[in-house]
Amino acid sequence: MGNGADQEKHLDRAFLALADPVRRALIARLSRGPATVNELAEPFAMSKQGVSKHIQVLEAAGLITRSRNAQQRPCHLDPAALEALTAWIDTYRLEAERQFRRLDSLMETMKQGEKK
Amino acid sequence: MGNGADQEKHLDRAFLALADPVRRALIARLSRGPATVNELAEPFAMSKQGVSKHIQVLEAAGLITRSRNAQQRPCHLDPAALEALTAWIDTYRLEAERQFRRLDSLMETMKQGEKK
DNA sequence: GAGTTGATAAAGCGATAGGTTGATTATGGG
DNA sequence: CCCATAATCAACCTATCGCTTTATCAACTC
Incomplete structure (x- = not known):
């Protein structure tokens, strides 16, 4: 196992992550530099939890990584x-x-x- | 209307179309030349109707176009x-x-x- | 025009994506 | 220690995805 199925799963997740306007907007924002969840959520007419979920999708897809800065967990585009x-x-x-x-x-x- | 929302919808559809291993395999096959639904469906352990639906997703996303040849409706990658x-x-x-x-x-x- | 072949339509079903609200977990400051 | 802040977890709901089976349509063949 782990031959090509993992790669397929990874592509599934990555392309699915791009198939949403909110997540694409997050990527666009992150291309200009790291940002916290609050900063990322601010422009959206959506709960912070909703944005947090989108961020987790991006992270699970490997498109972003996260660091730690006190309570904050900034996102970085990869x-x-x-x-x-x-x-x-x-x-x-x-x-x-x-x-x-x-x-x-x-x-x-x-x-x-x-x-x- | 038609400002940017259509573009967003189009990207939604296109990336979602890529977020499935069957559809990616169809794209891989079609990159080597046109093929009919039957030809495309043959390698898959799935009903022909299932593959037909995948093809419709690819077409709706604009990733493929279709022509006509008698009863056949060959697919072409764009x-x-x-x-x-x-x-x-x-x-x-x-x-x-x-x-x-x-x-x-x-x-x-x-x-x-x-x-x- | 009756039958055959290629492809789609329709309806149904389980799984999951995307969103909400409310409770909970870290971490840091006073 | 107590409280505020940043972010996530959990439960829940609706809409959509992926797939199946059955029935139908469209174009050719004889």
Whole structure:
């Protein structure tokens, strides 16, 4: 075990974490620097507990890490975790683009053949 | 309307579409070329209707498009849709990395100050 | 036009995501 | 020690997700 299923679970959690406007807004905020739960919750028309849950989702997905400063537990965005996601997407985007180019040149070849 | 809420909804759908191992496998398959529902469903221990639903999720998210060929409705991966997602992620990843570098050079400056 | 094949629609079901409120746990200050 | 602050836990509710089975639609074949 732990072969690829864990990776799959991790991708599940990471992409699911991005599939929510509140969590994306949290990420946007955290990209500009660390912040506490209270700071993160302030702009939202939502209970602090609700935001705290969103933060836990982001943490479980590995997209953010947390430190400690007295009672506060500041959140930090992890760029490497984001990069892992773009890497996954790009694998298949690039493959698809390669296939398209292959098809294009095939059609070009066929068109040349017709002219003869 | 249509200001930014639609974009948010679109990102919701797109990232949610990626947050499932079956749908990611479908994307992986489609990156190597178009395929019909039957072809896509074949490798899965799941009803064809189940796979069809997954495909509809991918289509609603704009990640794939569909054409028509007799009774078949082949699926095609849309690389541009994938690129839009990496673009969103990279916006915040790059910003976060910029902030880290800024912090690093600040700490470097402070260390130099101490030496004096 | 009757049958066949590819794909979807509809309805139902268990699991879980996302939100609330109220109680509880740390940590620090006076 | 007592109190305030930061954050989480626990229980609960509703909506949605993922999947199944049954029935239906759409396009071709003979």
